Amino acid sequence: MRLHNTMSRRLEPLRPLRAGEVGIYTCGPTVYDAPHIGNLRTFLFEDVLRRSLHLLGYRVTQVMNLTDVEDKIIDGAHRAGQSIAEFTAPHVDEFFADLAALGIEPAEHYPRATEHIDGMIELIEALIEQGYAYTAEGGVFFRIDRFERYGRLSGIDLSQVVRGERVADDEYGKDDVRDFVLWKSAKPGEPSWPSPWGDGRPGWHIECSAMSRHFLGETFDIHCGGVDNIFPHHENEIAQSECAHQAPFVRHWLHSEHLMVDGEKMSKSKGNMYRLADLRQRGASLRALRYLFLSVHYRRKINFTDASLDAAGSALRRLDELRFRLEHVAGGGPDSTADGDAGGEEARQSDDRADATGFQEVLDALRRDFRAALADDLNLSAGLAALFRFVKETNRRLEAGLETRQAAAALAALAEVDRVLGVLDPEAWLEPTQSAAAWLGDAEIEALVERRDAARAERDWTEADRLRDELSAAGVVLEDTPGGTLWRRS
RNA sequence: GGCGACGUAGCCAAGUGGUAAGGCAGGGGCCUGCAAAGCCCUUAUUCGUCGGUUCGAUUCCGACCGUCGCCUCCA
Numbered sequence: 158m159r160l161h162n163t164m165s166r167r168l169e170p171l172r173p174l175r176a177g178e179v180g181i182y183t184c185g186p187t188v189y190d191a192p193h194i195g196n197l198r199t200f201l202f203e204d205v206l207r208r209s210l211h212l213l214g215y216r217v218t219q220v221m222n223l224t225d226v227e228d229k230i231i232d233g234a235h236r237a238g239q240s241i242a243e244f245t246a247p248h249v250d251e252f253f254a255d256l257a258a259l260g261i262e263p264a265e266h267y268p269r270a271t272e273h274i275d276g277m278i279e280l281i282e283a284l285i286e287q288g289y290a291y292t293a294e295g296g297v298f299f300r301i302d303r304f305e306r307y308g309r310l311s312g313i314d315l316s317q318v319v320r321g322e323r324v325a326d327d328e329y330g331k332d333d334v335r336d337f338v339l340w341k342s343a344k345p346g347e348p349s350w351p352s353p354w355g356d357g358r359p360g361w362h363i364e365c366s367a368m369s370r371h372f373l374g375e376t377f378d379i380h381c382g383g384v385d386n387i388f389p390h391h392e393n394e395i396a397q398s399e400c401a402h403q404a405p406f407v408r409h410w411l412h413s414e415h416l417m418v419d420g421e422k423m424s425k426s427k428g429n430m431y432r433l434a435d436l437r438q439r440g441a442s443l444r445a446l447r448y449l450f451l452s453v454h455y456r457r458k459i460n461f462t463d464a465s466l467d468a469a470g471s472a473l474r475r476l477d478e479l480r481f482r483l484e485h486v487a488g489g490g491p492d493s494t495a496d497g498d499a500g501g502e503e504a505r506q507s508d509d510r511a512d513a514t515g516f517q518e519v520l521d522a523l524r525r526d527f528r529a530a531l532a533d534d535l536n537l538s539a540g541l542a543a544l545f546r547f548v549k550e551t552n553r554r555l556e557a558g559l560e561t562r563q564a565a566a567a568l569a570a571l572a573e574v575d576r577v578l579g580v581l582d583p584e585a586w587l588e589p590t591q592s593a594a595a596w597l598g599d600a601e602i603e604a605l606v607e608r609r610d611a612a613r614a615e616r617d618w619t620e621a622d623r624l625r626d627e628l629s630a631a632g633v634v635l636e637d638t639p640g641g642t643l644w645r646r647s
Numbered sequence: 648g649g650c651g652a653c654g655u656a657g658c659c660a661a662g663u664g665g666u667a668a669g670g671c672a673g674g675g676g677c678c679u680g681c682a683a684a685g686c687c688c689u690u691a692u693u694c695g696u697c698g699g700u701u702c703g704a705u706u707c708c709g710a711c712c713g714u715c716g717c718c719u720c721c722a
Contacts (some may be wrong), residue, residue: 184722231689312650313718337719361720385722388719415722453660458715468659468671478684538661542669552685618680636684
């Protein structure tokens with residue numbers, strides 16, 4: 158597998174420290190508000206990464222931190238007259254609910270900054286002992302001059318930069334304006350923790366260094382985040398961790414590009430800072446949202462528009478249609494088909510049962526091309542192209558008459574691909590589109606379908622069409638085939 | 648100002664030193680009582696512009712134009 162590495166700015170083969178095992182640290186949310194769809198794009202990219210690694214046979218340990226102590230949180234809690242824990246709790250819930258709503262698999266660990274203060278203090282002590290950090294008015298600071306490699310990740314040349322007025326308002330007693338804070342001394346009324354340097358709270362960057370070390374060790378495989386984290390956050394993490402440990406920090410840096418809305422950067426002032434709740438209100442399909450995010454490479458900006466979401470929904474309908482027809486041929490409803498948990502072994506066996514009319518090659522091509530696309534820096538655009546080539550070819554054969562076994566094998570192949578995509582099973586995305594009043598039970602639908610069939614047999618097209626309209630209004634789509642009328646909920 | 652990314656059909660989006668995947672939308676046809684779905688055909692002599700290297704460039708180099716990002720706590 159090859160992945161782009163921000164450090165070298167090129168594709169590099171993934172070489173995990175321990176063969177077959179990958180440790181990933183992903184910068185998580187600051188829990189002062191519900192995530193916006195830009196945050197979610199990044200989390201979805203990280204979901205694709207872990208799912209891809211799984212499909213390609215790696216074991217994965219993913220850590221995602223929750224930043225639950227920080228200026229905005231302290232302000233918010235203060236204003237609400239709440240403790241930090243009280244203030245952040247609902248936002249933590251929103252965060253997990255949003256991940257679930259987008260089909261994002263849970264990480265192995267979700268540590269909170271406030272649970273790892275001790276680890277941060279240890280790191281800071283190590284930095285002070287080795288002369289990389291110093292105490293001054295306002296707290297403890299990292300001395301950037303002591304770390305020659307500072308700026309390598311972001312390509313920033315510190316000797317050129319940061320002499321402007323933006324740092325003039327600095328409230329701290331740093332030796333050098335470029336130094337960054339590791340520990341902030343508490344101001345009256347602020348939440349604080351005891352430390353060798355007095356009561357205070359950690360700076361932002363140190364939490365990731367402490368928590369990644371705790372769960373993944375001093376050196377680990379992959380660190381992810383949005384591009385805006387490259388500088389200063391990740392640059393500072395590198396400085397802290399490498400100086401404290403005297404060991405390499407991260408082998409592979411992966412950063413996802415931002416999301417734009419209607420061609421503009423999302424921002425509160427523009428009113429285009431959407432959260433999932435906003436999209437739900439507008440009747441958007443979250444399944445289509447996942448598909449849309451999946452369809453654009455992670456290092457490329459996505460321009461989110463209504464039209465793009467609609468197009469994603471249309472593409473999904475085409476995939477659903479194939480699945481629907483395959484399930485019918487495979488005999489049995491959705492319940493009897495392989496689901497997303499079908500292992501490679503099982504899928505392989507159903508392939509073998511598929512006959513040798515060349516359909517095997519169609520199945521193999523999907524598996525091969527899809528995996529190759531993932532292994533090439535998570536090129537899902539190419540992976541989806543492979544999927545649609547499979548769709549076209551399978552539809553063609555469906556028209557000519559596909560055997561039950563072949564249909565089952567095709568469904569198994571789709572399930573395998575869906576282990577990464579996570580959008581192919583409509584049953585998993587029950588999104589209420591119909592009002593309760595219009596909703597019909599299976600028996601009712603079948604009765605109406607039978608009545609329509611009877612009307613058609615008598616060539617009473619008016620009545621037949623009326624019944625079809627009635628079903629359509631209830632969200633039921635009919636398909637007349639030589640083998641009879643099929644129906645499904647849209 | 649410094650650093651960086653990108654600019655491929657109506658829209659979205661892969662890709663390669665040797666002649667442009669895929670999706671959406673559109674047009675024509677087959678099928679159908681009519682539909683729906685599906686299938687077939689069709690929609691970029693061309694990859695921002697201008698130069699250069701090359702037998703040959705969309706792909707490499709340079710300039711320019713445009714869009715966007717980062718430059719101390721925003722995914």
